[in-house]
Amino acid sequence: MRHLSLLFLLIMSCFPLHAQIENITEKYDLPNAVSETSGLLFLNGKLITHNDSGDAANLYELDTITGNIIRTINISNATNVDWEDITQDDTYIYIGDFGNNSNGNRQDLKIYRILKSDFTNSTSITSETIAFSYEDQTDFASQPNNSNFDAEAISVYKDKLVIFTKNWKDNTVNAYTIPKIIGNHSAKKVSSYTSNGLITGSTYNKDDDSFLLCGYTTNGAPFLIYIKVNAITNDAIFSGVIERTDINPTLGPSQIEGITAISGEKYFLSREKVEIGGTVLTQKLYRFDNGSFSPLHIDDVELTRLQVFPNPSQEILFIKGLNLDIKQLFVIDINGKTVINQKNSNNQILIKELTIGTYFLKIALKNNTIITKKFIKN
Structure with a gap:
């Protein structure tokens, strides 16, 4: 004990x-x-x-x-x-x-x-x-x-x-x-x-x-x-x-x-x-x-409209098509380590300093919904 x-x-x-x-x-x-x-x-x-x-x-x-x-x-x-x-x-x-x-x-x-x-x-x-x-x-x-x-x-x-x-x-x-x-x-x-x-x-x-x-x-x-x-x-x-x-x-x-x-x-x-x-x-x-728990509780239409681009990307990722407010953005490497943690800034995130590889962008909304998208840094 x-x-x-x-x-x-x-x-x-x-x-x-x-x-x-x-x-x-x-x-x-x-x-x-x-x-x-x-x-x-x-x-x-x-x-x-x-x-x-x-x-x-x-x-x-x-x-x-x-x-x-x-x-x-x-x-x-x-x-x-x-x-x-x-x-x-x-x-x-x-x-x-x-x-x-x-x-x-x-x-x-x-x-x-x-x-x-x-x-x-x-x-x-x-x-x-x-x-x-x-x-x-x-x-x-x-x-x-x-x-x-x-x-x-x-x-x-x-x-x-x-x-x-x-x-x-x-x-x-x-x-x-x-x-x-x-x-x-x-x-x-x-x-x-x-x-x-x-x-x-x-x-x-x-x-x-x-x-x-x-x-x-x-x-x-x-x-x-x-x-x-x-x-x-x-x-x-x-x-x-x-x-x-x-x-x-x-x-x-x-x-x-x-x-x-x-x-x-x-x-x-x-x-x-x-x-x-x-x-x-x-x-x-x-x-x-x-x-x-609400990680996937979001309208299917909103999900189909959501775009993370360009993908692959060298310097910056843009988020488009999501009408709900974004609270926080996280980038997770393939080992599950958070390498970027930032409050939303005009629906974009800088990834220039990342090494080349596969990552996950975690998008946290103000209603506690969390959406994850895979991307490649080149």
């Missing part, structure tokens, strides 16, 4: 592209047995969660109506060093034992893989192990609250596992990929994004081809990051359409930890039990849908 009372000494950052989401509803307090709920998974109409450390190697299956524990499933050949998230594909459940306690010094990072059929049919099962290390980590000295090699989020995407880091040092998030197969792998860094907060959970929604990340800022304000991935290139997760939503007005200061897609726009979100300033916030489950 990371105690938020230690984080409230810092000042909240300001985020230029955030919307409010009002439809998050509290379901119930989770059982005391899962007070450190760290990951969520929706499977066969039931909710699965686990604690992040200090517990046996147990998964807990919950009734989504009452919140009661239906079954406790023990993985007999696994150990819960620091379980942080859980994900699935058609055949397996994957459990991320890669929490690094903000220190960055673990060298036994692993993901446990279990058969869904075993999970469904028994309460005592075995697992296989996918071990990994970060390709760019060379220093394993303990650096409390100052490491970029902690992680609390994992999702299956196509034929890979995507690990989203919890960067204590610079408040960004890195996306790494590894194969879903048993073995010892080097996690490949494929994308980065300035999250201005700590990422604690992720889920992939195949219904609309998107990731939804959850986390909290350095002063405990929870947020969500929606990533529409149909425009990504070379696994650069953060080159897709991105929208950040501050959910602090709805939840208040909270140590949000787990998130899972149910179906369509429906999601569950969990909060870990934590003490803040002498007040104990109990472990809770929340329910919401992502209809409040």
